[in-house]
Amino acid sequence: MRSYIEQADFFKGNDPEKIAEEFGTPLYVYNEDIIRDRMRRVANVITKYPYRANYSCKTNTNLDILKIALSVGVNADAMSEGEMRMLLKAGFPPERIFYVCNNVSADEMRFAIDNGIPISLDSLDQLRLFGEINRGGRCAVRINPGVGAGHHEKVVTAGKKTKFGIAEEDIDKIFDIAAEHDLKIVGINQHVGSQFLDATPFLAAVDNLLRIAMKFGDLEFIDFGGGYGIPYHKLDDEKEFDMEHFSKEFTEKLDRFIPQYGSAPLFKSEPGRYCVAEGGVILGRVHSIKQNSGIKYIGTDVGMNVLVRPSMYDSWHDIEVISNGHVVYRDKDELEKVTVCGNICESGDVLCKDREMPKIADNDLICVLDAGAYGYSMCSSYNTRLRPAEVMICSDGSVKLIRRRETFEDMFAFY
Numbered sequence: 380m381r382s383y384i385e386q387a388d389f390f391k392g393n394d395p396e397k398i399a400e401e402f403g404t405p406l407y408v409y410n411e412d413i414i415r416d417r418m419r420r421v422a423n424v425i426t427k428y429p430y431r432a433n434y435s436c437k438t439n440t441n442l443d444i445l446k447i448a449l450s451v452g453v454n455a456d457a458m459s460e461g462e463m464r465m466l467l468k469a470g471f472p473p474e475r476i477f478y479v480c481n482n483v484s485a486d487e488m489r490f491a492i493d494n495g496i497p498i499s500l501d502s503l504d505q506l507r508l509f510g511e512i513n514r515g516g517r518c519a520v521r522i523n524p525g526v527g528a529g530h531h532e533k534v535v536t537a538g539k540k541t542k543f544g545i546a547e548e549d550i551d552k553i554f555d556i557a558a559e560h561d562l563k564i565v566g567i568n569q570h571v572g573s574q575f576l577d578a579t580p581f582l583a584a585v586d587n588l589l590r591i592a593m594k595f596g597d598l599e600f601i602d603f604g605g606g607y608g609i610p611y612h613k614l615d616d617e618k619e620f621d622m623e624h625f626s627k628e629f630t631e632k633l634d635r636f637i638p639q640y641g642s643a644p645l646f647k648s649e650p651g652r653y654c655v656a657e658g659g660v661i662l663g664r665v666h667s668i669k670q671n672s673g674i675k676y677i678g679t680d681v682g683m684n685v686l687v688r689p690s691m692y693d694s695w696h697d698i699e700v701i702s703n704g705h706v707v708y709r710d711k712d713e714l715e716k717v718t719v720c721g722n723i724c725e726s727g728d729v730l731c732k733d734r735e736m737p738k739i740a741d742n743d744l745i746c747v748l749d750a751g752a753y754g755y756s757m758c759s760s761y762n763t764r765l766r767p768a769e770v771m772i773c774s775d776g777s778v779k780l781i782r783r784r785e786t787f788e789d790m791f792a793f794y
């Protein structure tokens with residue numbers, strides 16, 4: 380692909396240079412149409428049976444993005460009190476939120492209970508705690524289906540090496556604790572891991588969870604988790620996740636399960652990245668170019684405080700270069716190997732190492748692709764830098780500030 384920004388018409392005719400000048404850099408820029416489109420796709424993964432997608436909002440909790448999810452008709456999952464509060468503020472009714480927590484306090488659980496938000500417990504201890512503070516309550520349990528998947532060992536959330544879920548051999552203990560506290564187990568859920576383009580492990584985990592579901596009578600829902608991947612190497616024409624094929628195979632598994640189980644509970648999945656990653660980019664400014672021991676460093680304002688994924692997981696993000704408002708194409712003759720880095724006091728503060736890029740000049744803009752998921756939501760104020768602003772290219776082509784840049788006054792407000 381020559382240029383994703385152009386192919387997707389990401390800025391809808393707006394000049395990225397003007398946007399950068401008006402709102403400053405580093406800047407998160409989202410495209411409403413792309414986000415709506417991906418949310419609609421996940422909402423229709425299963426059409427034959429009762430099905431709901433939960434947007435996993437840990438990927439991005441900007442209120443405007445949550446409102447898109449709400450309007451498209453997807454539900455949402457939350458991992459913390461903060462995420463539950465953001466979803467409530469965006470207008471989600473409590474019953475459309477699913478609190479999938481891990482190692483939380485009784486107080487945080489109480490927040491969900493008091494607000495009528497359905498909850499899943501992911502250990503026997505947490506189930507017991509829930510029973511103690513909410514005798515007779517309804518809840519789901521998170522099962523470790525024994526199969527994991529993901530782009531990095533840090534994001535594999537099932538299988539043998541993870542803190543998540545209750546192992547299959549402990550299922551009888553779930554029933555004992557439920558009986559002791561008069562709990563009704565209404566759902567089971569799982570999440571195998573994040574960012575797979577090949578759905579084989581996910582589908583294997585579906586089989587396992589459906590087999591395990593047979594041990595639970597009368598479930599109201601079964602939630603298979605998220606993890607659908609996106610093509611991070613899109614400039615090299617990486618193929619996208621084959622949603623159509625996936626839907627077909629997924630549905631066939633449900634076809635076989637329902638007659639055995641005797642009824643069709645509500646089926647759910649929990650995609651996060653797929654919904655928002657491709658609908659977000661970061662605009663950053665080049666402030667310095669230098670050679671150190673034969674390596675050419677492109678110094679920008681997109682540090683690991685703005686996007687931590689490359690330094691945390693060695694993740695690849697395609698980067699386009701914008702000079703005077705125009706994309707500089709990756710014309711083979713013009714490529715040169717560079718290391719693009721940020722302005723943070725760590726040598727690991729790099730967006731990409733030794734990458735073939737088109738010629739970059741001081742004051743150019745870089746546009747980091749696929750930053751809509753786990754971008755802003757993982758940014759920090761490291762080196763006491765201000766969190767960036769976020770703008771939306773709306774469906775009508777207008778550019779809207781959807782979260783202002785942090786200020787030094789905000790920082791001092793903690794004292």
Ligand code: LLP
Binds near residue numbers: 479605606692
């Ligand atoms: N459900 C549960 C219970 C999860 O733990 C996660 C992600 C999701 C759903 C959504 O997964 P997705 O569809 O987005 O893959 N920060 C890492 C990813 C961590 C994922 C954690 N759990 C990254 O930047 O790649």
